[in-house]
Amino acid sequence: MFEHHLAKYKEIKRNRSAVENWNREKEQHLKLATSHASQCRIWDSNNRGTEQKRLRNERRQEAIKRLSASGWGPEELRHMEFYYHRLFELSKPITERTWNNLEPQLVRVLRRLKYRRLEKERCYSLKSRYKLLKIAYENKKYGNRLTIYPPLSDLILDGILGSIDDTIWNTPLEQKLTISVFIDALHDAAAEIAEFSLKWIKQNSLDLTKLLRRSGLDGDYDLRTTIFSCKYCGEKTWVPRIFMHDCYYL
Numbered sequence: 600m601f602e603h604h605l606a607k608y609k610e611i612k613r614n615r616s617a618v619e620n621w622n623r624e625k626e627q628h629l630k631l632a633t634s635h636a637s638q639c640r641i642w643d644s645n646n647r648g649t650e651q652k653r654l655r656n657e658r659r660q661e662a663i664k665r666l667s668a669s670g671w672g673p674e675e676l677r678h679m680e681f682y683y684h685r686l687f688e689l690s691k692p693i694t695e696r697t698w699n700n701l702e703p704q705l706v707r708v709l710r711r712l713k714y715r716r717l718e719k720e721r722c723y724s725l726k727s728r729y730k731l732l733k734i735a736y737e738n739k740k741y742g743n744r745l746t747i748y749p750p751l752s753d754l755i756l757d758g759i760l761g762s763i764d765d766t767i768w769n770t771p772l773e774q775k776l777t778i779s780v781f782i783d784a785l786h787d788a789a790a791e792i793a794e795f796s797l798k799w800i801k802q803n804s805l806d807l808t809k810l811l812r813r814s815g816l817d818g819d820y821d822l823r824t825t826i827f828s829c830k831y832c833g834e835k836t837w838v839p840r841i842f843m844h845d846c847y848y849l
């Protein structure tokens with residue numbers, strides 16, 4: 600090819616315009632050839648990309664089929680973290696020999712995902728049970744306006760509702776607990792709640808007295824006959840009901 604071009608050049612080299620025309624023609628050829636070569640490269644890489652994608656997907660589907668047969672469910676097998684795991688990035692088909700190495704690695708991922716899912720479900724279930732307990736307690740509180748009920752959180756933290764706590768934590772998650780379970784449990788714990796309530800009122804009265812003294816109210820007064828007024832909602836209240844005031848303005 601080179602000899603051919605050299606011979607052609609020698610033939611026309613004395614004719615300047617012929618050389619210029621020849622150069623332009625060759626430049627044009629080169630442009631066309633370069634553009635064609637680059638299109639070929641793009642086509643080749645696209646084709647190879649699609650093929651690799653197909654092989655990777657086959658690898659993933661084969662793994663899912665095998666793991667599904669060993670009992671894994673769609674919650675984990677369709678999870679994004681599993682589905683797009685780097686172990687499926689190889690575009691190689693699964694053989695019995697490679698499966699022996701791949702399976703334990705994939706199972707480790709699935710176990711982690713399952714543990715996370717169960718923890719979430721457990722947390723959700725415990726939260727719903729505590730919500731039911733709260734509703735049962737609020738109903739009891741509003742159904743009996745003569746008794747003082749400490750906040751539910753104080754009762755739980757002080758261990759007064761130990762048996763209810765046990766029911767919440769230790770009843771299997773598959774077993775649904777209804778609100779009546781909590782209404783009955785609170786009814787059974789009535790004596791303990793009342794006993795705690797007395798202690799709670801006493802402690803809060805002491806704290807309130809300290810607060811009044813700090814505010815400069817040093818005079819001789821009896822908390823039981825003092826009327827308080829909420830500065831936010833204006834409600835008139837007294838000890839011990841004041842400790843239950845849950846201001847809707849705050």
Ligand SMILES: [Zn+2]
Pocket residue numbers: 829830831832833834844845846847848
């Ligand atoms: Zn108020």
